Amino acid sequence: MAGRPTQSLMIQADQLDELIEQFNTVDQDGNGYISLDELDTALNICGFKLPGYEVRNLVDEYDKNIKDGKLDFEEFKMLFGRLRQEKDFGFKFKKMISKRENIETHTGLSQASAEGTTHSVKQDEQNSFSDWISRNFKDDEDCKKYLPLHPEGRDLYQKIKDGILLCKMINRSQPDTIDERTINKTNLNVYKIHENLILALNSAQSIGCNIVNIGPEDLEAGKPHLVLGLIWQVIKVGLLGDINLSHFPGLKNLLGEDESMADFMKLSPEQILIRWVNYHLERAGVDRRISNFTSDIKDSFAYIHLLKQISPKEAGVVTGYEEIPDLEQRAEEMLKNADKIECRSFVTPPAVVSGNYKLNLAFVANLFNNHPGLDKDVEVPDDYVEETREEKTYRNWMNSMGVNPYVHYLYSDLIDGLVIFQLYDIIQPGIVNWSKVVRQFTKMSAMHEKIGNCNYAIEIGKELKFKLVAIGGKDLYDGIQTLTLGLVWQLMRAYTINVLTKLAESSTPVSDKDIISWANEKLKKNGKKGFITSFQDEVIKDGIVVIDLIDAIKPHCIKYENVRTGTSDADKLANARYAISMARKVGAKVYALPEDVVEGKKNMVMTLFACLMACDNERQTNEDES
Known part of the structure; x- marks a missing residue:
């Protein structure tokens, strides 16, 4: 292979918009990076059937900034310059974009693009996420005014702009992540909306979502590829989060003969779901087995027999339509049966037949969560250790x-x-x-x-x-x-x-002592009574000193009518929940949990105070610049 391209092969300024478009199209999950699988898919679509090792070599060669097995935009730009010269990749890619079905384009929505750039959005994913939101929040009083979401056009992007739906989605995926008392729900203006979006993004980050390339301004602008990428991450966390032996002890029946519980705990939720499908296919007496949620499910055969196996008899789910020659018609019949058990979610017939990975994974995970079809009388194995x-x-x-x-x-x-x-x-x-x-x-x-x-x-x-x-x-x-x-x-x-x-623009690393001194000085300067001596200080455990510190960082942001003065464990936990959510709302990227505060977990409490200090420094810098 030719060496790394020189500067002469780099993309010219007038070609940048096209490149941004192509990057966002390959970046299917909208996380700001192109993975090995995404690049391989793009090359295949363009007619370049490269062996797996060559695709890996391309990623290895151009993955220069952070060696993480994926390409950011600058790395992709270098790779594109070479492919454009060697393989006419740019022309074929543009041609591919124009021919893709179920794609909607939106104009001028890229942070880096000039006016007129278009970005492709997978219509199936937009439809599926819109439907999921409409179904799950139809009875929520705060959400009714937004629903139902119209799957076509920009309704989804308009309705999530104020942050309320996003906050609700995060709480559905990971209950109690956001204290609802901190969500701005009425008399919304540009500042309150911005606060909601900051709260949503920092809360999403705390549950494991990658928001490195997503800011509140992107959500306010309704940038489709970023919105869909974030929504998918949030939904996925919720769908896969409980697929373990603690919630479903019957999963132990999926262990192989020579496997230990330690082996089972190494399996990802996706791997467990594949085993679960195969377990039911075996019980259904069919020979077919699957190894993925793409090519192996395109003909609906596995789904047809899985649905029959896990459904209550009274639901009336049937088989016998496996021979319908048109695969989309067959998938439609399968989904009609899924609807009988209220699980017609995420996939459409085209999504099944095309083997859309994320939507089929979501479909199967939703089936599992609602109708696992596993033994209920099984106890959690003694050698299973739940994640702390x-x-x-x-x-x-x-x-x-x-x-x-x-x-x-x-x-x-x-x-x-x-x-x-x-x-x-x-x-x-x-x-x-x-x-x-x-x-x-x-x-x-x-x-x-x-x-x-x-x-x-x-x-x-x-x-x-x-x-x-x-x-x-x-x-x-x-x-x-x-x-x-x-x-x-x-x-x-x-x-x-x-x-x-x-x-802090410090020449030496900030110490624990520095953080404690900052917190006490900030509290005193703003007329607060709290004072801490260490991150294990008893005074921290009721949450009030943290709440006061947040109000010192952003004066008058705390609604003190929400703060409890009682000494019960319930009062302390309620305050800690309010404190953590308010910390995120004012801009602190907090991973600590309310329980960490109440229980005095010094390591996590240290990160909480450090994140608040970082937030304060950032806010002061921004104020100085403005």
Whole structure:
């Protein structure tokens, strides 16, 4: 292959709009990056049937900024310059865009584009998300005025602009993430709407959504690819969040004969759903099995028999239409049967036949959540260990950083070191020498290569002054829980302190003592009575000192009639919930949970105060500039 393109191959200014259009089209999930799968799909559509290793090599070669296995816009621009010259990629791509079906275009909606740029929107996804929102919030008094959403046109983008629907969606996916007392619902103006959108984005980030390239101004402008990307992430978190043994003990019947509970816990929700479908196909007495939610479900055969197997007899779900020659007609019959059990959601006949991954995944996850068809009398296995609140917080933080692959389980998804390296590169760009990292593992040497990566990860941690005396690379590879958590906490702390230090324009890292001094000075300066001596201080546990600090950062933002003065656990938790949501509403990127405040979890409480200090510094900088 030719080497990395020189500057002479870069895109000229007058071609930038077309390139932005093409980037947004390839970026199917709207997260601001092009993954290996998305690039492979684009190349195939354009007629370039490259072997998988060549596509991987392309991503490896051009993934220069943060070695995360995906391309940002600048990296894509370099790759595009070469493909345009070598393979006439630009012409074919433009031709492909103009021919794609179920695509709607919107004008002038890209943050980086000039007026007149068009962006493609998958109509199936717009329709499906609009329908899901309309169905799920039709009885919500705050949402009725927006519903039903019209699937065509820009109704979805207009209705989410004030942030209320987004906040409601986040709470449906992860209940109680947002204290509804903090949502501005009446007498909305541009400032209150902006607050709602900040609240929604920071709350979405706290549950693991990647919002790196999405700002409130993008949502206010109703940029389709960004709105759809965010909505999909929120919906996906809710659909897949409970697919585990805690909520469905009957899943243990999906274990293979030679598998342990530890093996099962390493499975992603998608992998569990595939096993679940195959489990029911086997019980239905059919020979077909699936291995994906794209090509294996296009003929509806698996869905037809799955629906029959999981449905109550009285629902009247039937089979016998598998031989309908027209696949879209067959899919329509299948969906009519799904409607009998109130599960006609997400997919349309074209979405089934085209093998739309995200919509078919959502369809199956919705079927599972409503009609699992598993034994109900099964107890949670003794050797199953439920994910702790701390583990989930760390996992959400990692995923919100946009790491690849997505982290489902800390003790299996970090064992090759690749996610850890990505986090290091976010904390201190350039600290990872990627030539020392193995990213494609050979079958015979995979264990040795992964342990080597982990050893290097420990080296970098020590370079960053992490306390790693008792941790070795083999411990990370083996998924030793306490030692893995020790490293992960230090990663999150380093990220938080690094962000704070940059905003404080400090030449040395901000210390815990600095954060405590800032908090006490801020409280005193604004006439508040609170005072803290440490992040384990008892005074923090009722939430009031945090609430007062937020009101000091943004005067008069707190509605003190919402603050409880009682001393019961319920009063403390209510205050903590209000405090966390208000922190996010004023702009703090908080991952800590209300329970962390009430229980005095010093690590998470430290991140809460650090995020508030960072928010205060950012607000003061913005005020000075304006």
